[in-house]
Amino acid sequence: MIIASRALEMYNPSMKFEIDPQICTNCGICISECPSKTIRREKDSARIMSEGCIECSHCGMVCPVNAVRVDGKELPGYPEDVTQLTTEELQDHLMLSKRSVRHYKSAPINKEDLKSIIKIGETTATATNSQYCDALLFHGPEVPVLAADLARILLKVVRIGQNPLGRLLLKAGGLGRYAKKEVITGFYQLLKQTVDGKADPLFHRAPTVVVLTYPAKRGKRFGRTDCALAGENMMLSAHARGIGSCMIGFAESALYSKKHRAKIGIPEDRKIGLIFTLGYPDKKYSRYPVRESWDINLSD
Structure with missing residues (x-):
């Protein structure tokens, strides 16, 4: 499945979440979304405090400029047009995109x-x-x-x-x-x-x-x-x-x-x-x- 393989290839047993300060606009959306309240706004960009981070990915999923990196990689993005997905791909998308x-x-x-x-x-x-x-x-x-x-x-x-x-x-x-x-x-x-x-x-x-x-x-x-x-x-x-x-x-x-x-x-x-x-x-x-x-x- 295209959807599954694109998202699942990112899954790994040791993850480090970071925000790229060169991309971050310091808008604060990730700060309000973070359930563990471990993101801080600094002078030029937001920063994820590693201690306390529950690795939920919410910060990266809502970032409007895609500034969050996991082990140096971008989070896999949603398809531009879900109406073009096959039935199996649409099912994968539904399961993988479901959030708290x-x-x-x-x-x-x-x-x-x-x-x-x-x-x-x-x-x-x-x-x-x-x-x-x-x-x-x-x-x-x-x-x-x-x-x-x-x-x-x-x-x-x-x-x-x-x-x-x-x-x-x-x-x-x-x-x-x-x-x-x-x-x-x-x-x-x-x-x-x-x-x-x-x-x-x-x-x-x-x-x-x-x-x-x-x-x-x-x-x-x-x-x-x-x-x-x-x-x-x-x-x-x-x-x-x-x-x-x-x-x-x-x-x-x-x-x-x-x-x-x-x-x-x-x-x-x-x-x-x-x-x-x-x-x-x-x-x-x-x-x-x-x-x-x-x-x-x-x-x-």
């Missing part, structure tokens, strides 16, 4: 598109044909209310990380990237602003939030997997319609108790399998991401 969108336009999602996306989730194959998945949707003004409720819960958790012992516990639990004092302090302030309706680090001001659930007892073995499958199909269907999405782990973490889940309308006998946002992206993506290779030997 964290900046949305305020416009609500077209109702017919949303119905189609939901139908894709409903018809996703499930383990043993159990069909345990169910969905709960939040729209428009319901989203900031939900964000504020979850922010209040998370503020109690984040306070733990504001002392050295708490940060040590986070590191011991495999959450080292969240254990830095400045990261915790910044997130704590954002959560306080979310309660006041001035920020939304959880749902990124998306117009729609989808919560997929499964029965706590009957779905114990495959419920979460079934929700993940349905959610991925729904997000790919949304992407094909020009609608962005992003899985929200922090929101799921906040709803760890039956009491918290019940408050947002989830029955006591159900658990959360996946939470994700839906909305029209306010950034244009022009290139494919790069990822670490799985290093699979396919030789005879």
Whole structure:
């Protein structure tokens, strides 16, 4: 496949992301897009701070002048005209260009598109044909209310990380990237602003939030997997319609108790399998991401 080979040839197990200062216009788009906040604006150009970079490729995908380099190479660009692609190439393009969108336009999602996306989730194959998945949707003004409720819960958790012992516990639990004092302090302030309706680090001001659930007892073995499958199909269907999405782990973490889940309308006998946002992206993506290779030997 032309699309697959052009993008996949960039994938390698050791990547270094840099911004070419000779090309960069210092517009700041990559800074606002970076989810790990590891890009800094300097005198003449932006610079990626290697420590903390999660190698997501978002900076290179949104850069209007293609200034980002990975191991000295440009990111592979999208085809100029996707209408000229074969069916197989178009499928590759759909899969490879799907991103976790964290900046949305305020416009609500077209109702017919949303119905189609939901139908894709409903018809996703499930383990043993159990069909345990169910969905709960939040729209428009319901989203900031939900964000504020979850922010209040998370503020109690984040306070733990504001002392050295708490940060040590986070590191011991495999959450080292969240254990830095400045990261915790910044997130704590954002959560306080979310309660006041001035920020939304959880749902990124998306117009729609989808919560997929499964029965706590009957779905114990495959419920979460079934929700993940349905959610991925729904997000790919949304992407094909020009609608962005992003899985929200922090929101799921906040709803760890039956009491918290019940408050947002989830029955006591159900658990959360996946939470994700839906909305029209306010950034244009022009290139494919790069990822670490799985290093699979396919030789005879």
